[in-house]
Amino acid sequence: MKLNIKNETGRLKSVVLGLPNSMGPVHALEHSYDAKSYHSIQNGIYPREEDIIMEMSEFEKVLLKHDVEVFRPHLIHDYNQVFARDVAFVIDDKMIISNIIQDRYNEQDAYRKIFARVGWKNIINLPDSAHIEGGDVIIWNDFLFVGTCFSEDYRNYKTARTNEYAIEILKEYFPKKRIIDLELTKNDFDAFSGILHLDCTFNPVGKDKCIIYKDGFVDESDYRLLLDIFGEENCFHVTKEEMFEMNPNIFSIAPDIVVSDGSFTRMNEHLRNEWGMTVEEIPYREIAKMGGLLRCSTLPLARE
Numbered sequence: 001m002k003l004n005i006k007n008e009t010g011r012l013k014s015v016v017l018g019l020p021n022s023m024g025p026v027h028a029l030e031h032s033y034d035a036k037s038y039h040s041i042q043n044g045i046y047p048r049e050e051d052i053i054m055e056m057s058e059f060e061k062v063l064l065k066h067d068v069e070v071f072r073p074h075l076i077h078d079y080n081q082v083f084a085r086d087v088a089f090v091i092d093d094k095m096i097i098s099n100i101i102q103d104r105y106n107e108q109d110a111y112r113k114i115f116a117r118v119g120w121k122n123i124i125n126l127p128d129s130a131h132i133e134g135g136d137v138i139i140w141n142d143f144l145f146v147g148t149c150f151s152e153d154y155r156n157y158k159t160a161r162t163n164e165y166a167i168e169i170l171k172e173y174f175p176k177k178r179i180i181d182l183e184l185t186k187n188d189f190d191a192f193s194g195i196l197h198l199d200c201t202f203n204p205v206g207k208d209k210c211i212i213y214k215d216g217f218v219d220e221s222d223y224r225l226l227l228d229i230f231g232e233e234n235c236f237h238v239t240k241e242e243m244f245e246m247n248p249n250i251f252s253i254a255p256d257i258v259v260s261d262g263s264f265t266r267m268n269e270h271l272r273n274e275w276g277m278t279v280e281e282i283p284y285r286e287i288a289k290m291g292g293l294l295r296c297s298t299l300p301l302a303r304e
């Protein structure tokens with residue numbers, strides 16, 4: 001299988017989509033590992049499996065309609081496998097196997113057949129202490145944006161998934177990329193004030209545009225840097241509530257085709273009317289309650 005990912009929006013040819021089946025029992029509050037799930041469990045609104053199955057099948061239908069080849073991991077019983085994004089990620093023609101949070105460790109095993117198809121020559125394994133998840137890695141041609149949490153704080157948060165060491169290693173493997181680390185605000189219990197992964201606060205769309213939530217960044221200078229790179233008129237700003245609902249985490253099938261949640265009215269209208277995009281709207285409200293959305297549910301393998 002030939003991998004090719006140079007950005008977030010090129011015409012998608014093949015992708016792994018996570019699995020909705022056999023999610024297992026709802027975690028006890030103290031065992032949740034992201035703020036959005038914490039909020040859902042606390043309020044008794046954690047999604048039911050049948051709703052997750054329905055939402056992911058809507059997503060799959062849109063992908064197939066656009067002639068995308070869709071792979072699935074194999075099923076692990078009683079284990080949440082919705083968020084394929086974090087397990088591994090592709091940069092150019094290499095697949096990097098993430099070192100994900102212990103609570104999700106078993107998920108990786110379900111990708112063994114996919115990894116085998118990629119072939120060992122194109123797979124990069126990282127040292128155990130280099131923690132990284134695909135949701136924190138955004139590839140944008142010469143740029144590689146990586147969400148992180150610096151200092152001692154890293155150990156204190158379950159929602160801090162990418163450390164400095166992993167970024168250093170990426171720099172060694174990809175010396176030609178401009179690797180930009182972006183420190184994200186963290187909060188394990190309040191999804192209005194903490195950001196789980198970079199793709200929950202920032203996501204490029206089209207050829208030169210992005211969706212961004214300003215307060216997701218610890219340093220305003222990081223946010224300004226992104227504004228400089230994309231140009232202010234090319235940035236769609238989302239509000240705190242829109243960030244909480246996971247607006248930034250939509251998924252591009254092509255520069256002019258995105259898959260979005262039907263409830264993201266303000267943003268979808270902007271994408272359509274101001275930026276001329278085709279917006280495929282699907283219901284994805286229930287999956288959002290577990291801390292991820294459309295980008296998080298996918299692991300792109302090849303784009304044109």
Ligand SMILES: NC(=[NH2+])NCCC[C@H](N)C(=O)O
Pocket residue numbers: 033034037083085086104134135136196197199200290291292293295296
């Ligand atoms: N790329 C993402 N934002 N993924 C979302 C993952 C959500 C999942 N509940 C976790 O905490 O790991």
